[in-house]
Amino acid sequence: MAPYHARALPHDAVSAVDIARWAALEAQALEPNAYASPHFILPALRHLDPGSPAQIVFIEQEGAAGTAAPQPAAVFALRRQRGNKVLPLPHTEVYQSMHSFCGAPLLAQGHGVQAWQRLFAHLRSSSPWSFALVIRNLEQGGEVHRALQRACDAAGYRLHDSAPRQRAMLLPEDTGPEALKRNLRKQHAEVERCKRRVAEGGELGWHIHRDAIEPRVVEDFLRLEHAGWKGEEGSSLRAHPAEEAFFQEMVRGFASEGRALFTELRLAGQTIASTSNLVSGSTGFAFKVGWDPAYRKNGIGILNEAELVRNAPQVIADLQAFDSGAEPASFIEKLWPGRRSLITSIVLFNRPAHWALQAVQWARDRAQRRQAGAPSDAPEAQAKAG
Structure with a gap:
């Protein structure tokens, strides 16, 4: 099998040829996502997030004997984060704008696992400060999620998935x-x-x-x-x-x-x-x-x-399906009775990322218990109970 390589570009340096290949990949992607289209990502970065240090990473497979043009196995729009409520350590996120409702990146059919693995290698070499990769609004159990799970297993990285939330679909x-x-x-x-x-x-x-x-x-x-x-x-x-x-x-x-x-x-x-x-x-x-x-x-x-x-x-x-983009309890749920489960997936590259995520979860659980009026246990007691 021909090797894969990563080619990272600032979003304002993507060429017309790159856009055409990106759009062609979208038409045949493992999991459709209009919010990962070049027709959505590039206008969003230009107008909604100007000055963002976002990069477009093409994971490409060389043509046979180097004679054919490299074909994209995946396209990722990525943005660096110093730390936020998802993870308080520097990390990389798959870019989503304020108007993005689905987060699955575009992967070519038959190349999903390899594309994720090559992205991991690219991030570990180009961004050693990045403790994790965060993908929000990913369909639980979807093709992209399953490829991500297999890639994490092969690379030895821990994958954390949030609790799912339901999204109305029209089937x-x-x-x-x-x-x-x-x-x-x-x-x-x-x-x-x-x-x-x-x-x-x-x-x-x-x-x-x-x-x-x-x-x-x-x-x-x-x-x-x-x-x-x-x-x-x-x-x-x-x-x-x-x-x-x-x-x-x-x-x-x-x-x-x-x-x-x-x-x-x-x-x-x-x-x-x-x-x-x-x-x-x-x-x-x-x-x-x-x-x-x-x-x-x-x-x-x-x-x-x-x-x-x-x-x-x-x-x-x-x-074959129509995603509502709606929040739970929206009026559309009665009209569109189909459902899909969405999660936030976090690829943890090292132990500090795992510990930081555990701290976030403990703090969130403690806040929920306080809000519900239940007594909260100290971390020491939780550790002993575990």
């Missing part, structure tokens, strides 16, 4: 008119009543845009996402010029490959609810939602999402 078996009734149960009738009430104001239509995304579609989304409490609290994309610039550039990149997806609820020719979504491989990724606060009582955001479930067999039949 093909949970789509269509009958599935929508089943998902919503007693609330289905109320959703239909709200739909009829909104339609009293004019012709009500639902639309999906996947190929060419018109500027009007993007503008309507940004306007609605900024409306209401998000705009008032300053948490919308439009409230921050850098975030809007990121979104515009990111959407253009995905749309250039037919991988941006917007849904709209339009009343009398005006958009009153909109969602922005991304596609990577055979998986969709929900990004942001917006709706006109004048129709809040009628739940038009839910109506828009319900129409996607109803029409999915026709409009997204090519997708």
Whole structure:
């Protein structure tokens, strides 16, 4: 087997050829992830984290006899951390922006274990100060996680996984008119009543845009996402010029490959609810939602999402799953009954990293016991009990 090597570049030095190979890898990745796409990572670093010392590391396998161009076995976006609440020692993180909801790096099928191993070797030689590698929002038991486990076992590194949390997913078996009734149960009738009430104001239509995304579609989304409490609290994309610039550039990149997806609820020719979504491989990724606060009582955001479930067999039949990007207890959990478990994985390179992580866990457990009103044991007592 041809050897693997690591090639690290500042994010602003990645060439057009590199981006094309990165995008080609994304299309065939072991585990799809739109948030690891060059169309997401590079705009995020330019606009959301300017000045970040992030690097893009290409793990490449040489062509036969050195005659063919090296092919990427993986692409990692990495950022150094001096220490944070995850681990209070210097470490390296797989980069995620403030708007990233999944953390799996892109690995080529058949190269996952080797790519992780080569990354470990690269970090140990180029960043000897780095005590660990942190990957947040990784699917527990997914292809990337399993490759990581095997690579850690082979390298002799301890892998720590956090407690999992659940994320709502839309799967093909949970789509269509009958599935929508089943998902919503007693609330289905109320959703239909709200739909009829909104339609009293004019012709009500639902639309999906996947190929060419018109500027009007993007503008309507940004306007609605900024409306209401998000705009008032300053948490919308439009409230921050850098975030809007990121979104515009990111959407253009995905749309250039037919991988941006917007849904709209339009009343009398005006958009009153909109969602922005991304596609990577055979998986969709929900990004942001917006709706006109004048129709809040009628739940038009839910109506828009319900129409996607109803029409999915026709409009997204090519997708095997749709990740909601939602936090637990979100309204989307009833509409999208599928689940995936997400964890934070930490590759501990040495004993100090292991001890530091144990200290963090002990402090967190102690704080939880105090909050619950239970007595906390001293570290010495825990050690004796162990």
